[in-house]
Each structure stands twice: as structure tokens, then as C-alpha cells.
Amino acid sequence: MKREAKFWEKLVDKKVQCHLCPHNCKINDGKTGICTVRKNEEGKLCTLIYGSCSSMAADPIEKKPLYHFFPGTNAFSLGTVGCNFKCEHCQNYTISTATPDHFYIREVMPDEAVLLAKQNSCRGIAWTYNEPTIWHEYSYDSMVLTKKHGLYTVYVTNGYINEEPLKELSKYLDAMNIDVKAFTEDFYKKICKAKLEPVLQTCELAKKLGIHIELTYLVIPGYNDATDEIKKFCSWIVDKLGADTPVHFSRFHPDNKLINVPMTPMKTLQKIFDVAKESGILYPYLGNVPHGDYENTYCPSCGNLCIERHGYSIDIGGFKDGKCSKCKGSISIILDNYKKQKI
Numbered sequence: 001m002k003r004e005a006k007f008w009e010k011l012v013d014k015k016v017q018c019h020l021c022p023h024n025c026k027i028n029d030g031k032t033g034i035c036t037v038r039k040n041e042e043g044k045l046c047t048l049i050y051g052s053c054s055s056m057a058a059d060p061i062e063k064k065p066l067y068h069f070f071p072g073t074n075a076f077s078l079g080t081v082g083c084n085f086k087c088e089h090c091q092n093y094t095i096s097t098a099t100p101d102h103f104y105i106r107e108v109m110p111d112e113a114v115l116l117a118k119q120n121s122c123r124g125i126a127w128t129y130n131e132p133t134i135w136h137e138y139s140y141d142s143m144v145l146t147k148k149h150g151l152y153t154v155y156v157t158n159g160y161i162n163e164e165p166l167k168e169l170s171k172y173l174d175a176m177n178i179d180v181k182a183f184t185e186d187f188y189k190k191i192c193k194a195k196l197e198p199v200l201q202t203c204e205l206a207k208k209l210g211i212h213i214e215l216t217y218l219v220i221p222g223y224n225d226a227t228d229e230i231k232k233f234c235s236w237i238v239d240k241l242g243a244d245t246p247v248h249f250s251r252f253h254p255d256n257k258l259i260n261v262p263m264t265p266m267k268t269l270q271k272i273f274d275v276a277k278e279s280g281i282l283y284p285y286l287g288n289v290p291h292g293d294y295e296n297t298y299c300p301s302c303g304n305l306c307i308e309r310h311g312y313s314i315d316i317g318g319f320k321d322g323k324c325s326k327c328k329g330s331i332s333i334i335l336d337n338y339k340k341q342k343i
Contacts, residue, residue, distance in 0.1 A: 005047045008045040014043035020165055035082045051107045055078070058074045074121065082130065082131070085192045089220060110146075129156075170209035177248075187224055269294075300331075302326055304318050304325065
């Protein structure tokens with residue numbers, strides 16, 4: 001569905017410049033930006049995907065992955081088409097490369113999204129599957145309504161968003177899982193056709209704005225798995241975001257244009273897990289791996305098993321009232337009685 005977009009300015013000769021994400025695309029009349037879903041129509045920037053859904057599901061919040069935010073609840077998850085990255089390893093490329101006229105688009109207005117969330121016994125709504133930044137007008141309107149109904153809001157994102165749009169969202173956005181693709185500009189330039197620094201700025205700003213953040217780092221053999229790179233990444237987290245920031249190091253599997261790259265060896269992931277712990281990360285996790293200790297939450301003070309996870313099933317027997325049941329130490333997990341203070 002077409003609507004006038006936010007965050008843009010007019011240029012000469014019917015050109016416009018979009019200011020939603022750090023690409024800051026200058027778009028000629030009749031053309032779209034890098035995301036393919038924001039179009040210049042006679043000197044006016046329009047979003048082509050307001051309410052346009054390609055994917056919907058009631059997902060465990062742990063699938064996002066968010067381990068320290070409303071554990072054990074379901075989030076009604078929505079995705080559209082397009083992306084502002086061109087990742088060669090994209091695991092959702094069937095929708096991230098699709099255009100707004102794709103045959104499986106269904107129009108879902110904000111009020112229907114909230115209704116579907118409630119009908120499916122979901123505690124909140126997540127904008128996910130492809131990049132939610134490019135869905136800004138729809139997700140923002142949906143968030144306002146979602147919060148009025150007492151539900152939480154989540155972005156699963158690559159973090160490529162400018163400061164003003166993020167500040168607008170922050171009044172209603174409770175949590176973000178931000179996918180940091182690597183910790184070098186070279187990787188972002190070659191593999192994602194983007195830049196690293198704006199993503200790091202988003203992480204730091206989201207933290208300052210009071211949004212709960214967790215990070216995901218997909219470990220690709222030979223591309224972003226060097227020990228020095230992981231150490232620098234972890235040091236940045238501890239310094240800029242805090243040692244209690246949950247970090248999900250996920251196993252890569254061949255996909256899209258990187259089908260000749262092997263799956264991440266388990267020994268590589270285990271080494272990265274150890275590096276993260278040694279660097280001061282209190283809550284590192286491993287994703288896309290067989291069940292084991294690497295997906296559980298342990299008290300950083302006494303080592304007590306606070307939350308045990310088996311797939312998307314959880315047992316919070318060692319965690320009570322925001323504290324470790326053994327030593328009563330605080331664990332940075334947001335429970336179901338949370339209310340965003342700005343609302």
C-alpha cells in the first residue's frame with residue numbers, strides 16, 4: 001500500500017533525498033532508493049509497503065533471539081519485502097530481494113496486527129524477517145497502537161537507521177535485537193554494501209534511549225571469525241554498551257551467494273564463547289547449535305543456573321523477582337511486569 005514517506009527532503013529537478021537510513025539515497029523522479037520500497041513520484045517520496053506483509057507468525061521471543069526480554073512469551077511477528085542491505089549471505093533473501101508487487105503480499109493494517117497478536121495469545125509484536133527500518137511509517141503507527149493495548153514492541157534489525165527516525169521510534173519501541181554482521185568496515189563494504197560505523201552508532205544510541213538491546217553476530221568461517229576481530233567486538237560492547245549486554249554468536253549455514261562457505265565449526269564457536277567470557281561479556285550465547293549450556297543463563301556472581309533453555313522451551317527455576325534464586329544477585333532480564341516509562 002502506498003503512503004507518503006517520512007524523513008525526506010526535496011531537491012532540484014524533482015529529485016528527493018531520503019533520510020531514513022544512513023544511505024541517504026538521492027532519488028530521481030520515478031526511481032526507488034536502495035531498499036526498493038521508497039519511491040520518488042513526481043518529487044514526493046512515497047513508501048510502497050505501508051501495511052504490506054509477506055510473512056506472519058506467532059514466534060517464541062527466544063527465536064528473535066531475545067533471551068533477556070519477556071522470557072517464555074510469544075511475539076506476533078511481521079515481515080514485509082525489501083532491505084537496505086544487500087548481504088551475500090542473507091538467509092531471508094526470498095523476501096529481502098522481493099519487490100512490493102510480489103504475489104504473496106497481504107495488507108494488514110495496524111489495528112488488525114494488534115488483533116491478530118491478541119488472537120494468537122502473543123504478549124507483543126515484532127517487526128522482523130526482513131529489515132523493519134524500511135517499514136518505518138507502518139511500524140511506527142503500529143507501535144503507537146500496540147502500546148495502547150499493553151503489548152510490547154520489538155525490532156529485529158541490521159541497525160541501519162538514522163538518528164531522528166530512531167528517536168521517534170524510541171518512545172514506543174521496547175527492545176531491539178541488532179545484527180552486527182562483522183567488526184570491520186571491509187566486510188560491510190564487500191558483503192553487505194553498507195558501513196559498520198552507523199550500526200555501532202545505532203547500538204549506542206538505542207542504549208542511551210532506554211531500549212533493551214541484544215546483539216547477534218553470525219560467525220562466517222574465513223570472513224568474520226578471526227580472534228582479534230572478536231576481541232575488538234567484545235571490548236567495544238563492554239566499553240560502549242555494558243558487560244551485561246546479551247550477545248548471540250550464531251552458527252552460519254551456507255545460503256544465498258555464500259553456498260560454498262562451510263558451516264561454522266563447533267570448535268570455532270566454543271572458542272569465540274570463551275573469548276567473549278574472557279573479554280568480560282556476562283551473557284554470551286551460541287545460536288543454531290545443539291542443545292547445551294551455551295544457551296542457558298547463569299548468574300555472573302555465583303554461577304547458578306537461572307534459566308535453562310531447550311530449543312524454545314525454558315525453565316526459570318533459578319530466577320525469581322529479577323534475582324538469582326541462590327545468591328540474590330541481580331540478573332538483567334526484563335520480566336512480564338515491565339512498563340516502558342516514556343509511555
